Amino acid sequence: MGVPRFWREIPNRYNLIGTRCGTCNKIFFPPRYICPSCRRTGKLEPYKLGGKGKIVSYTVTYVAPNGFEDQAPYVMAIIELDEGPKLTAQVTDCSPGQVRIGDRVEMVFRRMGQEGEDGPIYYGYKFRLA
């Protein structure tokens, strides 16, 4: 991931800022800029999600990609936020055996990765069991 792309996504990565359609009230995360139901009549505005939700499904990663080997095995989950949108995120501060579908989770601010020892450090949301 390049620095400019990460920088553009800081509001949603740090603070779960999505968008809400003022016409049909649907909330989108990651943010959409055109409402798929209202199209041209949709009015999309930034909307901050509360960071609480539940696990809809999860998988355990044993063979991790470069840079994540030392965290394996770790849990990646599909999380349904209380406001409706679903997102994929790591469930941190837990061992794989602790996680169950339906568990309540809350957003935390963590290191997401870095581009080598002298590159930028990327921060963003993960979740932990609530």
Add this chain to the structure above:
Amino acid sequence: MEVGIVGYGVYIPLYRIKVEEIAKVWGADAERIKRGLFLEEKSVPGPDEDTATIAVEAARNAVKRAGINPQDIGAIYVGSESHPYAVKPTATIVAEAIEATPDLTAADYEFACKAGTAGIQTCMGMVGAGMIKYGMAIGADTAQGAPGDPLEYTASAGGGAVIVGKDGSQCLAAIEDTYSYTTDTPDFWRREMRPYPKHGGRFTGKPAYFKHVLSAAHGLLRKLQLAPQDFTYAVFHQPNGKFPLQAGKELGFTKEQIMSGLLTPKIGNTYSGASMIGLAAILDQAKPGDRILVVSFGSGAGSDAFSILVRDGIEAKRDAAPMVADYINLKINVDYATYTKFRQLLVR
């Protein structure tokens, strides 16, 4: 001074390592170390945590307690000796993560373990002068001692954040006054590009910690014409469990006044976080009218002393964010191998 604390928050990582686990590796006598340092275990940051993530969690808790619009925060100072970047301020990451950007000033502070309280003083001055409405000071660290060094038993991770505003009905405590004592004392240092600090062994005690903590406390008491019995609580920087009790005793404080804010036995020395988390633990249980003495210490060396008077506002704000005890009680103990992997001491 007419300034006070509008909100406070802390963060302590989930993981702990016991003295026994570390002593076992180096062939040391765990019981002797536990008695000598008055410490059972220390906090360990997870592999995806650093000073910035700890500072952000503490800052978010402080904003929750303050109940203010983060856009009204005009200054953020993050004090640490373990900033994730050598050049690129942690304060910018915190400011963005609490949505305080872009109308504010921000900077990182460095003064060993007292960089966070130095930030409180800057915020007091700026709020007092009317330059800003609110200022946030954070002390956070993921401290490391070299493997086998006595520091390895205590150097831990955690952070505390304080939001300073004008004294008034929305304050949970007034800051009555502050006094600092600073000298050039080479008791502990870390050179550029070096991973671990060096220290003067026993030299870190009498001419460093005790001289500065006692002088700062005496200076503040003299300035305010107060005596130890005028305070309900006292918190001193806590590099181990023993020093603060000894300092308190020499000043004339009782063990009861100190124990509520003494957290090193359970979480280790959180460096810049230590005196601020200690203050938070006291605010978690203090009553309106209670007076608190806070004395930080940073090697190099200096101490900042504060007199804090708890206001009625505390009752309404206390439960808005997790308390220190919540973080202390929620823990997972790890062994030395896991600890070295988490701290990137073991690299494949």
